Amino acid sequence: MVNLETEPSSPFIQSQEHRPKSSIIIAEGIPLIDLTPINYKDEIITNSLSIEGLVKEIGKACKEWGFFQVINHKVPLDKRERIEECSRKFFGLSLEEKVEVRRDEVNLLGYFEAEHTKNVRDWKEIYDFNVQQPTFIPPSDDEQSFQFQWENRWPHNPPDFREACQEYADEVEKLAYKLMELIAMSLGLVPNRFRDFFIHNTSNIRLNHYPPCPYPHLALGLGRHKDTGVLTVLAQDDVGGLQVKRKSDGEWIQVKPIFNSFIINVGDMIQVWSNDAYESVEHRVMVNSEKDRFSIPFFLKPALYTDVEPLAELTNDRNPPKYSPINWGKFRTARMKSNFAKSNVDNLQIYHFKLSQ
């Protein structure tokens, strides 16, 4: 095991300003939203009084926090427990077995134990799979001759791993689409405004394992970052450690685990579509010296060929578009290339597409 106290050059060590403080703020926390009013089978939500209230709550949470928690979301608990169990079993395997499905330079799906965020190594191991298979790959153009591969790598153990992952993915994806309808309505758009962007989606699920760390004052499970996609639906266990940067004052606020709830956050692409009405907010994960922590984010992402730009309905002469179009496939490829290696250049961010006003 690495000793961070005696190895000041260890890749895990956060610079002074990014180390977690010993006093943590739990405060009021992010808004808690009850989704009971949405009765989703397959039909699009129809407007009613209770839905109007829900839409307002969601709009306010997206504006003020970029984060909220939901309960009564209809994702069956047994499916969530099944994937959580499979995740524990998979990470409990020997390293030799896990690296059989390890990520490589052309296919970034599978197991990985050496992720860096902002050039500092995270105290965690992960497993990624794509929700839609096969992933639709648009033909490459001259600018982008490099193509990543997108095939899931399923481990043999535990034997029901693949089934548990796919079953859970179906359920959590439905919830994400319902939330996108509510978010569309909160922006004054028709509920299905975003639907077409996801026909060939590149959404993925990540299993995160944060082992106990003897140096929680020096390292982070996951360094500060914003999610690049559209929307994240996160299942965290009861250990806690996720912190969100509060927009009002920049303080790091701990997100209290609530049994059978999901944490939802706005990603960079909603920020662009909404022309900054809803901003993607920084978050990070603290480690602790005693307990393993597990979490499972679902990242809703558009098709690779999507050009993401401020929506026409949300811009006008007084509020002109703040971004030039961002091609999701190119953006993602640039990010994935930079994720792989430690580098000193800042990776591609949406602010690089900001138009000067």
Ligand SMILES: O=C(O)CCC(=O)C(=O)O
């Ligand atoms: O583990 C968590 O609570 C958060 C994970 C996260 O932010 C991410 O994987 O992007």
Ligand SMILES: [Fe+2]
């Ligand atoms: Fe994140």
